[in-house]
Amino acid sequence: MLDHYKKYGELFQVDREHFEEFYALLKHTQLLKSDFFLKQGEKCKYLGFIKKGTIRCFYINDQGREINFGFYFENEFFTDYESILCDTVSNMNIQALEDCEILLLRKENLKSLYEKEAYWQQFGRVMSEKIYLDAKKRIDDLLCYSPENRYLNLLKKEPLLFQKIAQKHIASYLGITEQSLSRIRNRIVN
Numbered sequence: 001m002l003d004h005y006k007k008y009g010e011l012f013q014v015d016r017e018h019f020e021e022f023y024a025l026l027k028h029t030q031l032l033k034s035d036f037f038l039k040q041g042e043k044c045k046y047l048g049f050i051k052k053g054t055i056r057c058f059y060i061n062d063q064g065r066e067i068n069f070g071f072y073f074e075n076e077f078f079t080d081y082e083s084i085l086c087d088t089v090s091n092m093n094i095q096a097l098e099d100c101e102i103l104l105l106r107k108e109n110l111k112s113l114y115e116k117e118a119y120w121q122q123f124g125r126v127m128s129e130k131i132y133l134d135a136k137k138r139i140d141d142l143l144c145y146s147p148e149n150r151y152l153n154l155l156k157k158e159p160l161l162f163q164k165i166a167q168k169h170i171a172s173y174l175g176i177t178e179q180s181l182s183r184i185r186n187r188i189v190n
Helices: 002-012 016-024 081-086 107-116 118-144 147-157 159-164 167-174 178-189
Strands: 027-031 036-038 046-052 055-060 066-072 093-096 100-106
Touching: 002 016, 002 046, 046 107, 066 118, 066 167, 100 107, 107 118, 118 147, 147 159, 147 167, 147 178, 167 178
Parallel strands: none
Antiparallel strands: 027 100, 036 093, 046 100, 055 066, 055 093
16 A cells, blocks of 8 residues: 555645555546546546546537537546535536546545544545635636647646547637637747
8 A cells, every 4th residue: 555655646646644545545447548537427436546637527508419528638637526515416527637547535435534633624625625725727728728828838747648649629628719829829939
């Protein structure tokens, strides 16, 4: 268990004293490329952590177009936190972009940890704050920046994204067409 703590303790933000309890609740599983972790209309039952692979979260708008909301890579958590918190069906789809190895924590286990002691309540608060801040940054990007500045901000913050994610998904994430993304890239290169 010490090897797992060295590898994941800091990433999970769980101290050594509580790590074994937390790690014992995790279920190891795999998603193949294009498999869905969650489909729109289902209730989210897990908090996921990516050991290996890439995952995207997307919505389908009222015209039937996919709108990418987020991308998650190795050593990152992912979920539809709203569905977990409110016990409602999800409006979101979560899909593997490549073969993935993931660790899953059932929402019931997460809730029982919260009820167990103040340590786990703090863990939940920190996790909630991170999810909120990530969503706020995403909204701020879409509302406050031009497409070119969104592209430049993304390039600066997430260079790995441009190596691992298809251009059509990046364009959707930026809220532009693939043609607009190509024009922006050409302007920046020239």
